[in-house]
Amino acid sequence: MKVFILAGGKGTRLWPLSREKYSKQFLRLIDGKELLESTYERVLNLAEPKDIVTVTNSDYYFYVKDICSRFSKEMEDNIICEPVGRNTAPSIAIACQYAIEVLKSDPEEVTFVFPSDHLIRPIESFVRYMNIGKDVAEKGYLVIFGIRPNRPETGYGYIQLGENKGDYNIVDRFVEKPSLDKAKLYIKDGNYLWNSGIFAFKISTFLEELMCYQPEIYNIIAKGYESAIRNFEKMPSISVDYSIMEKSKRVAVVPVSNMLWSDIGSWDALYEIREKDEDGNVLIGDVYPLETKNSLIFSNNRLIATIGVENLIVIETDDVVLITKRGNGQSVKELIERLKAEKREEVINHTEVFKVWGRYKTIEDGNGYKVRKLFIKPGNLLESEFHRERMEHWIVTRGLGELEVEDKKYRLKEGDSIVIPNCSVHRVRNVGNIPLEIIEIQMENSYN
Amino acid sequence: MKVFILAGGKGTRLWPLSREKYSKQFLRLIDGKELLESTYERVLNLAEPKDIVTVTNSDYYFYVKDICSRFSKEMEDNIICEPVGRNTAPSIAIACQYAIEVLKSDPEEVTFVFPSDHLIRPIESFVRYMNIGKDVAEKGYLVIFGIRPNRPETGYGYIQLGENKGDYNIVDRFVEKPSLDKAKLYIKDGNYLWNSGIFAFKISTFLEELMCYQPEIYNIIAKGYESAIRNFEKMPSISVDYSIMEKSKRVAVVPVSNMLWSDIGSWDALYEIREKDEDGNVLIGDVYPLETKNSLIFSNNRLIATIGVENLIVIETDDVVLITKRGNGQSVKELIERLKAEKREEVINHTEVFKVWGRYKTIEDGNGYKVRKLFIKPGNLLESEFHRERMEHWIVTRGLGELEVEDKKYRLKEGDSIVIPNCSVHRVRNVGNIPLEIIEIQMENSYN
Numbered sequence: 001m002k003v004f005i006l007a008g009g010k011g012t013r014l015w016p017l018s019r020e021k022y023s024k025q026f027l028r029l030i031d032g033k034e035l036l037e038s039t040y041e042r043v044l045n046l047a048e049p050k051d052i053v054t055v056t057n058s059d060y061y062f063y064v065k066d067i068c069s070r071f072s073k074e075m076e077d078n079i080i081c082e083p084v085g086r087n088t089a090p091s092i093a094i095a096c097q098y099a100i101e102v103l104k105s106d107p108e109e110v111t112f113v114f115p116s117d118h119l120i121r122p123i124e125s126f127v128r129y130m131n132i133g134k135d136v137a138e139k140g141y142l143v144i145f146g147i148r149p150n151r152p153e154t155g156y157g158y159i160q161l162g163e164n165k166g167d168y169n170i171v172d173r174f175v176e177k178p179s180l181d182k183a184k185l186y187i188k189d190g191n192y193l194w195n196s197g198i199f200a201f202k203i204s205t206f207l208e209e210l211m212c213y214q215p216e217i218y219n220i221i222a223k224g225y226e227s228a229i230r231n232f233e234k235m236p237s238i239s240v241d242y243s244i245m246e247k248s249k250r251v252a253v254v255p256v257s258n259m260l261w262s263d264i265g266s267w268d269a270l271y272e273i274r275e276k277d278e279d280g281n282v283l284i285g286d287v288y289p290l291e292t293k294n295s296l297i298f299s300n301n302r303l304i305a306t307i308g309v310e311n312l313i314v315i316e317t318d319d320v321v322l323i324t325k326r327g328n329g330q331s332v333k334e335l336i337e338r339l340k341a342e343k344r345e346e347v348i349n350h351t352e353v354f355k356v357w358g359r360y361k362t363i364e365d366g367n368g369y370k371v372r373k374l375f376i377k378p379g380n381l382l383e384s385e386f387h388r389e390r391m392e393h394w395i396v397t398r399g400l401g402e403l404e405v406e407d408k409k410y411r412l413k414e415g416d417s418i419v420i421p422n423c424s425v426h427r428v429r430n431v432g433n434i435p436l437e438i439i440e441i442q443m444e445n446s447y448n
Numbered sequence: 449m450k451v452f453i454l455a456g457g458k459g460t461r462l463w464p465l466s467r468e469k470y471s472k473q474f475l476r477l478i479d480g481k482e483l484l485e486s487t488y489e490r491v492l493n494l495a496e497p498k499d500i501v502t503v504t505n506s507d508y509y510f511y512v513k514d515i516c517s518r519f520s521k522e523m524e525d526n527i528i529c530e531p532v533g534r535n536t537a538p539s540i541a542i543a544c545q546y547a548i549e550v551l552k553s554d555p556e557e558v559t560f561v562f563p564s565d566h567l568i569r570p571i572e573s574f575v576r577y578m579n580i581g582k583d584v585a586e587k588g589y590l591v592i593f594g595i596r597p598n599r600p601e602t603g604y605g606y607i608q609l610g611e612n613k614g615d616y617n618i619v620d621r622f623v624e625k626p627s628l629d630k631a632k633l634y635i636k637d638g639n640y641l642w643n644s645g646i647f648a649f650k651i652s653t654f655l656e657e658l659m660c661y662q663p664e665i666y667n668i669i670a671k672g673y674e675s676a677i678r679n680f681e682k683m684p685s686i687s688v689d690y691s692i693m694e695k696s697k698r699v700a701v702v703p704v705s706n707m708l709w710s711d712i713g714s715w716d717a718l719y720e721i722r723e724k725d726e727d728g729n730v731l732i733g734d735v736y737p738l739e740t741k742n743s744l745i746f747s748n749n750r751l752i753a754t755i756g757v758e759n760l761i762v763i764e765t766d767d768v769v770l771i772t773k774r775g776n777g778q779s780v781k782e783l784i785e786r787l788k789a790e791k792r793e794e795v796i797n798h799t800e801v802f803k804v805w806g807r808y809k810t811i812e813d814g815n816g817y818k819v820r821k822l823f824i825k826p827g828n829l830l831e832s833e834f835h836r837e838r839m840e841h842w843i844v845t846r847g848l849g850e851l852e853v854e855d856k857k858y859r860l861k862e863g864d865s866i867v868i869p870n871c872s873v874h875r876v877r878n879v880g881n882i883p884l885e886i887i888e889i890q891m892e893n894s895y896n
Contacts, residue, residue: 016753290783291776299769303794305464305787307772307779312757314771321747321769323762324755328739331755335738339753346751363819364811364887369845371811371819371887393843393865395889397817415891417841419865439812439819441843441887443863 001134002105002203003047004095007036007056007064007116008082012336012347013266013329016320017298020348021059025117026067029270035117037067040075043114045127050074053098054116055091057082062354078103083232089243090235093210093221094228096203101225107204110137113240115197118263119273125259133200133254136168141252142209142245143200144171146193148257152183155265155329157195157241159253171251174241193255195241197263209248214238266329267313271296285316294326318351357382358435369443376401376428376436383427384420392420393441400432412436449582450553450651451495452543455484455504455512455564456530460784460795461714461777464768465746468796469507473565474515477718483565485515488523491562493575498522501546502564503539505530510802526551531680537691538683541658541669542676544651549673555652558585561688563645566711567721573707581648581702584616589700590657590693591648592619594641596705600631603713603777605643605689607701619699622689641703643689645711657696662686714777715761719744733764742774766799805830806883817891824849824876824884831875832868840868841889848880860884 010023018024025036033041043052049072056064061081068075080098082091092113099105112130120126133143146159154177162172174195178186186192211218217235221228236243245251262273274282274296281289285299287306295312297304304316315322324332339347352361357380364371376382376399384392394403394417401412405426410418412428420426430436458471466472473484481489491500497520504512509529516523528546530539540561547553560578568574581591594607602625610620622643626634634640659666665683669676684691693699710721722730722744729737733747735754743760745752752764763770772780787795800809805828812819824830824847832840842851842865849860853874858866860876868874878884 288783288787290779290786302766303768303792305768305770305772305783307770307783308776309760309771309773312771314769316769318750320751320753321762321764322753322755323757323760323771324753325757328756331738335736335753335755338738339736344751364821366821366845369887373812373814391863393841395841395891397814397889397891415839417865417867417889439817439889441845441865443843443845 001047001051002099002103002109002111003043003052004092004099004111004113005036005039005043005052005054005116006088006091006113007054007060008085008091009115009117010057010085013332014264014270015332015336016315016317016322016346019346019350022063022350023060023117024264026060026063029264030119030274034067035119035264036064037070039114039116039118040067040071042120042123042126043112044071045123046112046130050078051103053078053080053095053103055080055082055095057085062356065356066354080229083229086232086235086237088240089210089214089238090217090232092199092206092240093214093217093235094225094232096206096210097221097225097228099203105203107207108202110134110200110202111206113199115263118197118261121260125256129254129256129259130200132167136252136254137200137202137205139252140202140205141168141250142205142248143168144245144251144253145196145198145200145256146253147196147259147261148255149187149192149194152180152187153194154178154180154183156263158183158186158192159195161191161193161253161255165252168252168254171245171253174246193253194261196256196261199240199245205250206244209244209250213247214243217243266332267296267315267324268326268329271313271326296326320346355382356380358430360440369441372440372442374436374438374440376430376438378430378433378435381427381429384425389422390442390444391422393443394418394420395439395441397437397439399430399434399436401428401436401438402431403428412438449495449499450547450551450557450559451491451500452540452547452559452561453484453487453491453500453502453564454536454539454561455502455508456533456539457563457565458533461780462712462718463780463784464763464765464770464794467794467798469801470511470798471508471565472712474508474511477712478567478722482515483567483712484512485518487562487564487566488515488519490568490571490574491560492519493571494560494578498526499551501526501528501543501551503528503530503543505533510804513804514802528677531677534680534683534685536688537658537662537686538665538680540647540654540688541662541665541683542673542680544654544658545669545673545676547651553651555655556650558582558648558650559654561647563711566645566709569708573704577702577704577707578648580615584700584702585648585650585653587700588650588653589616589698590653590696591616592693592699592701593644593646593648593704594701595644595707595709596703597635597640597642600628600635601642602626602628602631604711606631606634606640607643609639609641609701609703613700616700616702619693619701622694641701642709644704644709645689647688647693653698654692657692657698661695662691665691714780715744715763715772716774716777719761719774744774768794803830804828806878808888817889820888820890822884822886822888824878824886826878826881826883829875829877832873837870838890838892839870841891842866842868843887845885845887847878847882847884849876849884849886850879851876860886 137143158175160172162170280294282296287297287304289306291308292306293310297314299316311326313324358376361373396412396416403410585591606623608620610618728742730744735745735752737754739756740754741758745762747764759774806823806825809821844860844864851858
């Protein structure tokens with residue numbers, strides 16, 4: 001059995017915590033773990049690390065690798081990096097090819113497809129339903145897991161149940177995100193389930209349906225994994241639901257009840273699924289509420305004091321504070337569009353940026369200089385590009401490093417400092433077994 | 449003619465912008481100028497710099513001196529620094545003694561007393577009313593300026609008008625901050641004015657009344673300025689209104705109308721006096737409002753995005769975000785009391801602190817290290833105490849300095865860096881004519 005995790009999705013619905021280059025699957029919204037880490041923990045109840053394949057993109061590669069590294073080297077090795085985003089159909093297709101070609105998977109093997117940023121509880125129900133799905137997939141179906149709705153949600157797609165076959169049903173039809181009136185009818189009707197975006201099928205089943213309904217994708221995949229990556233952008237950008245599930249005659253749905261499922265698609269959704277205090281508040285971080293009710297207040301760094309407010313969502317980050325009435329998810333989208341149009345960096349990046357060697361955080365962006373905190377992972381190498389335009393001052397606040405500037409080598413320990421003149425190539429390696437922390441002051445050339 | 453500015457008042461009603469060690473008179477709430485600077489500009493229409501005396505305390509001395517320095521050396525020289533706070537009666541008394549003894553003022557000279565943190569407009573009306581008050585003071589009255597109320601304000605004291613004498617009235621009685629019902633009656637009655645806290649009198653008149661009603665204060669003052677400062681804490685802590693104005697038989701009031709006056713005693717008050725946009729918002733700094741109405745949103749550093757909120761006050765600083773419904777001034781007080789009880793530094797200091805030599809700002813407070821930005825004023829000397837416990841790394845980002853470490857001298861220019869080992873006394877002087885800017889990384893001894 002294989003597991004494909006789709007971790008390339010971009011989205012800023014949880015802005016300012018999520019950014020274009022730092023999406024929801026990397027946020028620590030529950031239990032202090034990234035949603036992707038929780039997703040891995042969940043699927044490790046179904047499959048072994050060597051059978052877990054993650055599909056993501058180059059912007060996210062380092063984050064994904066970092067999280068995989070907490071589990072096993074095999075998971076780090078099984079990361080597929082899409083050169084461009086082409087929605088879910090191509091992602092699943094390339095994962096199938098990777099499984100067969102690289103992991104030597106038997107085409108008759110069942111694989112699961114999971115989004116990387118959902119909340120699912122409890123684990124026992126999850127495992128039970130997945131095993132049901134596996135049996136149905138063995139029969140040659142494309143299996144979807146459908147969640148029994150508890151409210152007329154307009155943010156999800158719906159699946160209309162057809163003929164019942166015991167544990168599962170044939171799918172009658174798919175419905176796009178409905179209007180509120182329609183959604184209410186579906187609840188009343190009782191034969192409509194939410195489309196969870198979780199699938200199970202034999203790799204062969206999927207490839208047959210892909211050949212039949214998406215030959216453009218199939219033909220690129222069929223030429224082999226490496227070639228498919230090179231020609232990835234030639235594939236149509238299309239979702240698996242729209243391109244295959246809605247067309248195939250071999251789709252079954254496993255109805256899921258008594259399992260908490262959420263795609264945490266908005267701050268309101270997070271408020272709903274988190275436990276509230278006696279005032280109906282969800283308070284995260286350094287928050288000091290007075291006469292405050294039914295609000296989600298999320299502090300990352302600074303004290304947030306609130307007085308006499310209700311039904312608010314407050315999200316504080318290093319560079320942005322978002323304050324919105326609950327139930328305004330749509331307007332958040334509009335806000336972000338406007339900020340993008342104004343090329344505001346706050347939409348794209350955080351002040352902290354992940355790299356293959358670790359991460360850095362800009363703590364002061366001054367006139368003619370920048371102050372950054374560098375965190376270099378044990379054993380990792382930070383190779384600086386050649387800086388014609390700036391000199392750098394480094395002060396080591398933690399750890400052990402070995403610095404090379406041009407042909408000279410220096411040993412760096414806590415408290416050491418060094419000046420790296422402009423035009424000099426340099427590289428530093430963390431030779432200790434704790435993170436190497438360096439404060440870097442960059443000065444523009446004009447200053448020398 | 450003399451002018452006394454009372455700039456020692458502490459208050460956190462505009463927290464988190466005001467702090468215990470950074471009070472309202474230093475905030476840039478209007479026209480980007482500190483209220484104290486605006487106060488000086490206003491009174492310079494009445495008196496010359498050499499006749500302006502400021503009374504403050506040691507916590508505020510450097511801020512006051514810095515603002516005075518924008519006007520004249522004479523104003524810098526005429527700052528009285530109270531060793532402890534004793535309310536307004538002792539402050540005015542010591543200023544009278546200073547005027548006579550140090551400025552060789554004629555006791556028959558009229559002096560004005562102004563709070564340092566009020567908004568008054570327009571300047572023409574101000575000057576006209578002050579000149580009326582001066583004439584009345586010449587007659588031997590203690591003159592108060594009473595503001596014609598436009599709403600039943602419960603935050604101010606009231607003055608009941610007695611016999612009319614043309615431009616002025618005898619004061620019938622003073623009323624403490626009234627209940628809303630009482631305040632409404634006063635408005636209806638029409639014979640009640642707000643107590644502006646602005647006074648005018650001949651120095652001799654004040655001292656006579658002081659001797660009569662507050663001999664304890666008078667006797668300390670009478671021994672001379674230096675001795676009075678040394679014995680300052682022996683004076684009773686009492687307001688001039690309560691101790692003299694409400695008792696004296698020689699009090700007159702000059703009614704003031706058609707002049708905007710506010711003590712800006714709360715965020716609500718600031719909202720009231722500031723101009724609103726078409727949505728009724730007062731937006732200061734980097735604010736991005738969507739469907740936002742009748743709110744005051746004040747950003748100092750970060751982007752504040754708001755969606756679908758109304759009647760909110762949002763104040764963002766480096767270390768605190770306050771979010772409160774408008775009309776909650778009282779609760780802000782309560783909040784601060786609670787934070788004080790928890791010894792939260794955010795109540796006392798900003799991340800930026802003023803010193804005689806300039807100022808510094810903590811930009812990162814790490815585990816075992818601190819990163820600070822130092823701004824040293826031209827010609828000024830920063831003398832560091834002897835640091836047994838830490839070493840310091842300095843990087844100059846702007847300006848020219850001369851550093852002495854132990855007996856060695858170094859010239860510092862932009863881009864230079866130096867390590868100051870622990871246990872070494874050091875001092876740096878700004879020898880350029882622009883601010884000397886230094887990034888300082890302090891490391892605790894344990895790291896060496």
